[in-house]
Amino acid sequence: MLVKNTFRKEIKEILIEAMLQGEIEPGIRISLPELAKKLEVSVTPIREALTQLTEIGIVTYIPNRGFFVTELTKNEASDIFEVITILECKAIEKAEYSNEQLIELRKINRAFEQTIEPTQKLKLDMEFHQKLIENYSNVYLKKIIEDIRTRIFMYEFHFMVTQPIQTSAEMHNHIIDALENGDRPKAKEILHANWSLSIQNILATYKSKDLCD
Amino acid sequence: MLVKNTFRKEIKEILIEAMLQGEIEPGIRISLPELAKKLEVSVTPIREALTQLTEIGIVTYIPNRGFFVTELTKNEASDIFEVITILECKAIEKAEYSNEQLIELRKINRAFEQTIEPTQKLKLDMEFHQKLIENYSNVYLKKIIEDIRTRIFMYEFHFMVTQPIQTSAEMHNHIIDALENGDRPKAKEILHANWSLSIQNILATYKSKDLCD
DNA sequence: ATATAGTATATCGTATACGATTTTACAAAG
DNA sequence: CTTTGTAAAATCGTATACGATATACTATAT
Known part of the structure; x- marks a missing residue:
């Protein structure tokens, strides 16, 4: 085996x-x-x-x-949110984006937007984030992001957190737009909001399920 | 045992x-x-x-x-430098500093400035950085910093990297000054330069010893 | 009926055993 | 002398064994 x-x-x-x-x-x-x-x-x-x-x-x-x-405490949620946000923002600030990649990002996001199956949706969300920083050279930083992202997606799956998918897909599109326009600050700002949305949705689900403080 | x-x-x-x-x-x-x-x-x-x-x-x-x-490659040196810098800068941006702490920081830095024994010097440098972000609440972020810092100090020890200690101690003092004055951007800028100095010294020693590319 | 104590069972954390792989040592050939 | 091949020794990665600890269950006392 x-x-x-x-x-x-x-x-x-x-x-x-x-x-x-x-x-x-x-x-x-x-x-x-x-x-x-x-x-x-x-x-x-x-x-x-x-x-x-x-x-x-x-x-x-x-x-x-x-x-x-590991269960997610509120404190840890904000802790990891903070870390992934600053690191992923740093990554998109510095990564290179070819046309092929931007096209690939849009493709993934379209699939993300159109899928309704929760597991697949989460996978595509994750894939989008992976592709987003794929070309960034800092291997060490990417590993940290990867580890955190894995956890976040696990919690989303666990609670069947249903993000307002149009909102999230729209944000992804705006990120791609900004990258296309070379507007890295804008891309970062939207990415920040995107992760904030994820974490807030997880925490909101926590409150409704009263599981872990 | x-x-x-x-x-x-x-x-x-x-x-x-x-x-x-x-x-x-x-x-x-x-x-x-x-x-x-x-x-x-x-x-x-x-x-x-x-x-x-x-x-x-x-x-x-x-x-x-x-x-x-693990040996330190040049790529990894810049990778970890980048991560520790942005994370530690985030930490000092958000941490609280009481008078007692600023006094303690100055005390550690004075000892750092005055010591000539290499091992002790590194320990004090490390202690300074620990104290610097002690009050920051993000445990997750602090662990990442701790891990990286351990590695950096190990490499400094390995190569008996002798920082221009007056420069480093001066930088520490300027960081404390800035924190005292509530000038977080200034503190971050100096911290960035402080870590840059450490990494550059390590890499310079690499070049002279031709050990690891 | 509930609480406590005792016992049995399951699991944990570490030690030891063992086949697989790498390293080292040595002999033979060029 | 150098290179190659082989055997022996050392170490690695995993399996198994076993004492320690936690959990579950049963019996007894209140």
């Missing part, structure tokens, strides 16, 4: 994908024996993968109790 | 401290059997700690060969 690369690497990827698919939800404890059985490996590489994921915050470790998928 | 907490957590801390002390230097392979012997534990928690450290970039993993302390 698990071949090539270390199991640890593969398991990490599987876990992240499972979180993005809603198979593993925030708050739950990840059962090492169950996962080991499911993946047909021992708990050793699973533990190693999970300890890695604690480092980026998507998994929380509690001694003697195990690994839990 | 290792009691309380998980071994993994303690080992991670020990490893980071050893890197900051120059006992484990960039580029070397971390021998699991040797470390296990030295710390009187099995390799299991060591591996777990090391896999965590790969996630923040301070350790690099190569399949079947093991864990290495």
Whole structure:
């Protein structure tokens, strides 16, 4: 089943994908024996993968109790929102955008706008953001963004946060417009609002579900 | 020997401290059997700690060969410089500074200015930066800064980078002045220059030692 | 009926074992 | 002397074992 690369690497990827698919939800404890059985490996590489994921915050470790998928507190929501916003704004400030890329961005956004299936929608939203900073050279910065983005999308999926999609797709279009016009400040401003919208929607859903403070 | 907490957590801390002390230097392979012997534990928690450290970039993993302390490439130097600068600038833009804190900052900086012992000097430089953003509430952002700062100081130690200390201490003082005067843009500008100085010194030392491109 | 204590079970965190891979050492050939 | 090939040793990555801890369940006391 698990071949090539270390199991640890593969398991990490599987876990992240499972979180993005809603198979593993925030708050739950990840059962090492169950996962080991499911993946047909021992708990050793699973533990190693999970300890890695604690480092980026998507998994929380509690001694003697195990690994839990991190729930989002209001404080942390604003914390990560702040970080992703300034870093992604820095990225679009400095990235290069060819015509091909802008066309590709519009294409993704059109698909995003037109899809109604929630999982697909989230995937396209994520894809848009990935494409947006694809050409930015700072690998380190992109990794941080990637980690945060994964978490945000996981929470959106978890709560089936339904963004006002026209608003979000419109924002994406305005970002692309601004980039096309070379108006980086404008693009940043809209991107800031776009992430703000995401986080606010998550927090609004929290309030209605009274889950986590 | 290792009691309380998980071994993994303690080992991670020990490893980071050893890197900051120059006992484990960039580029070397971390021998699991040797470390296990030295710390009187099995390799299991060591591996777990090391896999965590790969996630923040301070350790690099190569399949079947093991864990290495990450060497600094020129690209990565500018990558992490960019990230720490924007994040630390954001932190001082938003942090609160009491009189007590400004006094404490000056105190640390005075010690930094007056010390000649390289290890102690680096520690004080690090302490200054820690105190600088201590009151900023964004825990997530502070962790990212902490991780990067650890790496930078490790490289400074590794190359015994001797900053023009009067310049650096002066910059610190100007930052404090600006904060005292409520001039956050000014403080940010000087902080930016301060980190730029650090990174440039590291890169200059690289060039003279022709180690890593 | 509820609370507490004791026991059984499941899981966690680490140690040890073992096959796979890499590194090192040494011998043979050019 | 240098290069190549082979064997031995060391290490890596994962599986398994086991004592420690947490959780679940049962019995007893109030």
